[in-house]
Amino acid sequence: LGQWQFHRLDDRKASNAVVRANEDRTPSPVGDVLAPGRSVDEDAVGIARAQQLGYVVTGFDFDTNDWKYSGDTGPRDPMPMPQFDGRNITMLLHDGGGDRNHTLQYVERLIRRARAAGYTFHTMPQVDPSLARDVGPVDPTIWDRTAFWAARVLTVWPNQLVYGLFALAVVSVLVGGLVSVILAIVRRVRRRRVESPPGREALSVSGLIAAYNEEAVIAQTLAALGRSEHPILELLVIDDGSTDRTAQIVRQMSENDPRIRLIRQENGGKSTALNRGTAHARGDIVVTLDADTQFTPTTVSNLVRQFATDPDGRLGAVAGVVKVGNRNNLLTRWQAVEYITQIGIERAAQDALGAVMIVPGACAAWRKSALREAGGYSEATLAEDFDLTLTLHRLRYRVTQDDEAVAYTEAPEGVAALLKQRTRWVYGSLQALWKHHSLLFNPTHGWLGMVLVPYTALSIIVPLLFLPIVYALAAVAVQAHGAQVVLVYLGLFTLAQFVVAAVGIVLMREQPSHLLMVPVYRLIYEPMRVYLLYKSVYAALRGTRLEWNKLLRTGTVMLEGGPRLTLPTMTPIVASDAVAGSPTAMQGRQQRDTGWLWEAV
Numbered sequence: 001l002g003q004w005q006f007h008r009l010d011d012r013k014a015s016n017a018v019v020r021a022n023e024d025r026t027p028s029p030v031g032d033v034l035a036p037g038r039s040v041d042e043d044a045v046g047i048a049r050a051q052q053l054g055y056v057v058t059g060f061d062f063d064t065n066d067w068k069y070s071g072d073t074g075p076r077d078p079m080p081m082p083q084f085d086g087r088n089i090t091m092l093l094h095d096g097g098g099d100r101n102h103t104l105q106y107v108e109r110l111i112r113r114a115r116a117a118g119y120t121f122h123t124m125p126q127v128d129p130s131l132a133r134d135v136g137p138v139d140p141t142i143w144d145r146t147a148f149w150a151a152r153v154l155t156v157w158p159n160q161l162v163y164g165l166f167a168l169a170v171v172s173v174l175v176g177g178l179v180s181v182i183l184a185i186v187r188r189v190r191r192r193r194v195e196s197p198p199g200r201e202a203l204s205v206s207g208l209i210a211a212y213n214e215e216a217v218i219a220q221t222l223a224a225l226g227r228s229e230h231p232i233l234e235l236l237v238i239d240d241g242s243t244d245r246t247a248q249i250v251r252q253m254s255e256n257d258p259r260i261r262l263i264r265q266e267n268g269g270k271s272t273a274l275n276r277g278t279a280h281a282r283g284d285i286v287v288t289l290d291a292d293t294q295f296t297p298t299t300v301s302n303l304v305r306q307f308a309t310d311p312d313g314r315l316g317a318v319a320g321v322v323k324v325g326n327r328n329n330l331l332t333r334w335q336a337v338e339y340i341t342q343i344g345i346e347r348a349a350q351d352a353l354g355a356v357m358i359v360p361g362a363c364a365a366w367r368k369s370a371l372r373e374a375g376g377y378s379e380a381t382l383a384e385d386f387d388l389t390l391t392l393h394r395l396r397y398r399v400t401q402d403d404e405a406v407a408y409t410e411a412p413e414g415v416a417a418l419l420k421q422r423t424r425w426v427y428g429s430l431q432a433l434w435k436h437h438s439l440l441f442n443p444t445h446g447w448l449g450m451v452l453v454p455y456t457a458l459s460i461i462v463p464l465l466f467l468p469i470v471y472a473l474a475a476v477a478v479q480a481h482g483a484q485v486v487l488v489y490l491g492l493f494t495l496a497q498f499v500v501a502a503v504g505i506v507l508m509r510e511q512p513s514h515l516l517m518v519p520v521y522r523l524i525y526e527p528m529r530v531y532l533l534y535k536s537v538y539a540a541l542r543g544t545r546l547e548w549n550k551l552l553r554t555g556t557v558m559l560e561g562g563p564r565l566t567l568p569t570m571t572p573i574v575a576s577d578a579v580a581g582s583p584t585a586m587q588g589r590q591q592r593d594t595g596w597l598w599e600a601v
Contacts, residue, residue: 056131058124060092066103067094079106084117162473165466166489172459173493177500183349188403188507203304206283206368207235210273214291215245216555217410222253222260224294230301232287235260238277241267271377271384274361278371286371290362292410292553294325302405303365316370316397317389318405319347319356320363321508325408325557330517331418334524335411337501337517344504347401355448356399357456361385363407370397380435383428390436393448403508410557417551422528427536433457464537467530490522497521 047057062082069079079102082089091110093103114121125131140148207225211218218237225235237250239262247262254260265276278286285307287300299320306318321343324336350356359366361384374391377384392399412418433456440457442449477485498518505514 058090060090062089063092064103064106066100066106069102081110081113084114084119089119158469158473161466161469165462165470168462169493174496176455177345177496180345180349181500181503183352184345184503184507187348187352203285203307204233204283205230205285205287205300205304205365206281207232207300208274208277208281208286208288209235209237209291210240210270210277211237211242211246211250211291212240212267212270212273213242213244213246214553215242215249216553217292217557218246219249219253220555220557221289221291221294222250222257224296225289225300226257226259227297228295228300229297230304232259232300233283234281236277236280237262238273239264240269240273241265269379271379274384275376278368278376281368284368286366286368288361288364288366289407290409292555292557293322293362293407294409294557295363295407299363299405299407300365302402303363306400306402307365307367313367314396314398315400316367316374316392316395317359317399318365319359319399319401320365320405320407321401321403322360322363322407322409323508323510324411326410326413326554328556329413330520331415331524332411332413333514334517334520335418337514337521338525340504340508340510340514341497341501343401344403344508344510345500348403348507350452351401353447353452354398355393355446355452356401357389357448357452358383358386359389359399362409363405365405367397370395378435381428381431382424383432386429387432387435390432390439393445394436394439408557410553410555412551413554413556419528419532421551422532423535426532427539429456430460430536430540433460460533463530464533493522494519 050057064079066079069075082091093107094100095103111121125135209218209221214221222235222237225232235257237246237260239247239250241264247264250260250262254262261280263276263280265273274288285304287303289295303318303320307315322339324332324339327333327336347356347358364385366388370392371388373395374388376388378387378391381387389399412421433453436453439445439449439453441454445453474486498515501515501518501521504510505512
């Protein structure tokens with residue numbers, strides 16, 4: 001059908017205009033519809049079908065090709081004018097399909113030129129009396145309305161959806177990132193430095209580590225914690241049914257440090273181990289850390305000082321700053337940038353609003369009385385720290401972050417291990433959000449209920465529903481307009497990520513070299529996020545109960561400015577006592593080790 005215009009008899013806005021000479025009142029022929037150079041066979045079938053459906057088929061004498069002049073790629077020369085030689089001229093113009101300003105300007109010039117040549121303008125029904133009789137208003141049938149909305153759904157709504165999703169992405173990444181950066185900066189400027197407040201030492205502290213097969217890292221973790229400037233009442237290690245030398249190492253270390261206590265239990269999961277340790281803890285403040293996470297000498301001091309300055313005893317938890325301590329390949333360096341932006345910017349912004357959503361178990365301090373009121377760690381979710389933080393908010397406790405309470409953790413060094421860890425995180429976060437859905441749009445919880453929880457839920461729901469559509473339309477856009485369309489959007493988001501990361505690096509006093517990872521940030525983050533979301537939701541719909549699936553430790557964490565400690569060869573020990581360090585803990589040992597040796601490398 002090519003360039004032919006077919007018009008329903010009820011269409012009162014025919015696109016074809018007839019320019020008639022004043023001296024010739026003969027109607028322009030309507031039946032001659034073949035284009036120059038086209039055969040009857042090429043157009044006859046389409047013409048016949050159109051006529052069977054009640055359409056009138058008309059031709060034209062002059063095609064302006066005005067559609068070619070839209071946008072930056074169109075011709076630069078003016079659109080051609082017809083020859084005003086006294087004969088009637090049927091012209092074709094377009095009133096849709098992009099910017100029509102050039103067409104309107106052309107029509108203004110056409111009118112002046114045609115009138116100067118003695119021409120007037122008429123529509124097709126004015127030219128042909130038979131058309132005039134048939135053209136008029138009609139009432140659309142149910143089939144007309146169905147066809148209309150079907151056409152909108154198929155041709156209009158996809159574009160509107162893409163524009164809407166793009167606008168949402170811009171708001172989320174650009175505007176959301178900008179707001180978070182501003183809040184993080186304002187928080188840092190306004191927050192006065194908390195020195196060593198009087199009475200801080202009066203707060204007794206229990207260190208708590210849940211351990212399962214941690215022989216590669218447990219010694220380094222305990223040694224680093226033992227060097228804390230703030231006095232620690234006890235270091236509790238809850239061995240959750242380890243099958244390696246974890247218990248043996250802890251027992252040997254307890255001989256030289258009586259604060260270390262080993263509590264053994266059958267494998268029951270991390271939440272069970274943490275609750276067991278909390279029940280044994282004697283301190284006012286319970287400091288939790290992962291078995292692969294090393295504290296600096298000032299970490300505990302900086303966590304506890306927030307409780308020492310708490311005016312009303314309603315500070316329930318303090319989040320520390322977790323940094324990647326094994327930045328030895330591309331994947332761990334990427335995670336280092338991720339930690340910087342999410343902790344240094346996003347969580348700092350949440351703290352500015354009084355709505356910290358996650359106190360990470362890898363570096364956290366909890367008021368023991370608040371833990372008990374919250375019922376301890378829930379076994380219903382895999383994100384036990386996220387769940388507990390939201391529970392404290394619901395109990396009207398405050399939660400904050402200390403930017404100088406720094407710890408170094410071991411990040412996954414391979415793709416399989418990373419996906420394993422993040423699947424647990426995403427699945428646990430879905431569980432926690434579902435469990436605490438009453439916070440959603442709950443004004444009694446301020447920014448947390450009205451903004452942060454809805455935003456978090458939206459960041460999960462929108463990608464789940466629309467990412468396949470976005471990727472499909474992006475592929476279509478690349479085919480139609482080239483890869484530069486997607487590259488522009490990618491460059492825009494990368495620039496925003498660069499700004500956020502740069503501010504985070506400054507606020508957290510990190511090395512500028514981290515910015516080298518920003519260009520690959522979204523290349524790793526977006527595909528992984530899509531995979532994890534769909535995998536987690538699929539597992540939830542199937543009712544699959546994910547296990548803890550603890551990662552294999554490598555012991556490659558290095559504290560900044562300090563040596564890495566290696567594990568010495570030890571004499572095997574046979575012991576079945578529940579608690580090391582008790583009067584009966586030495587019973588059953590076949591051989592007593594002479595001491596604990598460290599080798600700094």
